[in-house]
Amino acid sequence: MxxxxxxxxxxxxxxxxxxxxxxxxxxxxxxxxxxxxxxxxxxxxxxxxxxxxxxxxxxxxxxxxxxxxxxxxxxxxxxxxxxxxxxxxxxxxxxxxxxxxxxxxxxxxxxxxxxxxxxxxxxxxxxxxxxxxxxxxxxxxxxxxxxxxxxxxxxxxxxxxxxxxxQNFPLDGELLELTKSQRLPIFAYVGGVTLARGYAEMVAAIQYLCATGMDAELHIAGGFSPPSLAEQDADAFDNRVIKHGQLTRPEVAHLLSTAAAGLVLFQPHPNHIAAQPNKMFEYMSAGLPVIASNYPLWREIVEGNKCGICVDPRDSFKIADAMRWVLEHPKEAAEMGENGKAAVQTQFNWNAEATRLLALYH
The missing domain is CATH 3.40.50.2000 (Glycogen Phosphorylase B;)
Structure with a gap:
């Protein structure tokens, strides 16, 4: 060896x-x-x-x-x-x-x-x-x-x-809790938090959603860059935007087990259009429907596997509409989550990638 x-x-x-x-x-x-x-x-x-x-x-x-x-x-x-x-x-x-x-x-x-x-x-x-x-x-x-x-x-x-x-696909079963938790009206984002990754649009979307009478929260798990971004609009939205900071993997698994949907709304920068964010596949592996940016590759993954909704990541009203649909259609949202989990189990998982990794060393 x-x-x-x-x-x-x-x-x-x-x-x-x-x-x-x-x-x-x-x-x-x-x-x-x-x-x-x-x-x-x-x-x-x-x-x-x-x-x-x-x-x-x-x-x-x-x-x-x-x-x-x-x-x-x-x-x-x-x-x-x-x-x-x-x-x-x-x-x-x-x-x-x-x-x-x-x-x-x-x-x-x-x-x-x-x-x-x-x-x-x-x-x-x-x-x-x-x-x-x-x-x-x-x-x-x-x-x-x-x-x-x-x-x-x-x-x-x-x-x-x-x-x-x-490829950076999820580890088998890592973020899937064995005990079934009740889905709550919360939307989860896990990962590094920047404006380029849609922080402002996610915050605005939860504001718009709640302004229509929906009771919902945005839960963010990750570090902010720059750190001062965490204080942006703090007074106005802190009761609806819950900032957990860095969570352990079991804590992330628990958050995803209670969320209604996972958010991956990277803004249309050149390095995002053809990216494959790990968080997208992690949401899917946890049985969570995905609300994602509407780039061609992302639509192929999300809509092609019927596991979520793709929207213009610059349009907070469209993001809020997708959030509302998830909350108002729990049965269909649950089916999306199951479709995403099945796609990870059959296609987008680390097992095949591990074989490719090992092949590098010869």
Whole structure:
């Protein structure tokens, strides 16, 4: 069996894709797995995975120094494979490849499209940075041993002979509570909370819905970026918008077991149109109908499997109408939830993706 190092200086050690899916799958298959992170929580060993902590960076500049520390650590560990997850680490990956290491680049998103939406970058430099990211990734595609793409759309940017799509589908039964909970008039959003992911539109939709006499709440589980966004309109809507912060996976499962529908209303940015948000499939796996953005791929998944409603994510009135329909048609909504759960059990689950992941290491 192989010695494998997974590396990230951006993601947390308990990241769902990196740790719970990929690292644990490899460990259970008998590989010796080390996860190198930079979160400041110290070294550990969890479920057979050795976790090595580089220390938490204080800013983006300091994060670069963690990259060099990771390079030194991996060189000393001398693994059979290095599997990294952040585009910022491409230079480190190339350096390790030049030393003879087999390097796998795990591409979680369409990086050039994402760069164009980064608010912290000066607007005038975004296109230049996106172009540079595209060139770097194209070179990486020729230099690295393998590319692991989170969606087929992302994978099309890389050489087919080296690229495997390892999609971010749910773990079997992880968010499905064994005890049946009563569905309440609440709408759930789970994940990172930003304006680009539809926070303002979700809040406005629950306001419009309640203004028509419906008794409903919006429950949000996740961190806000920027943190000040959590205080936006707080006084006006706090009685209808419940902010849970980060929840454990069992807590997420309980929230989804009580909700009427799950929301995934990403705004029409270039990196969203062909994305496959993990939360969409997690809602489906929990037997929850989905209210989603009406992009062609999302409509194919949601409407094609009759598991939810697709709407214009910019139109809070349309979102509120979809919410109202779910509450007024509980039988049909329950059927949608069952359809989504069946689709995950037969198509959109981690079992097949785990096989593709294991095939990368040869």
């Amino acid at each position: 192989a010695q494998i190092v997974h590396l990230t200086t951006v993601h947390k050690r308990d990241d769902i894709r990196i740790f719970r899916k990929e690292c644990l799958t490899l460990s259970k298959a008998g590989h010796e797995v080390t996860l190198v992170v930079a979160d400041g929580r110290g070294d550990d060993n969890v479920d057979g995975v050795s976790i090595r902590d580089l220390g938490k960076p204080v800013n983006r500049t300091h994060r670069a120094s963690k990259s060099f520390a990771a390079f030194r650590m991996i060189r000393n560990l001398s693994p059979d494979y290095v599997h990294f997850h952040d585009p910022e680490l491409i230079p480190i990956g190339i350096a390790l490849r030049s030393l003879g290491f087999k390097v796998i680049y795990d591409v979680h998103e369409d990086v050039p499209a994402t760069v164009r939406t980064k608010n912290w970058l000066p607007f005038g430099s975004r296109h230049a940075m996106a172009f540079a990211a595209d060139i770097a990734e194209r070179f990486a595609g020729t230099a690295f041993h393998r590319i692991s793409a989170a969606t087929p759309h992302i994978g099309r940017r890389f050489p087919p002979r080296k690229t495997v799509s390892v």
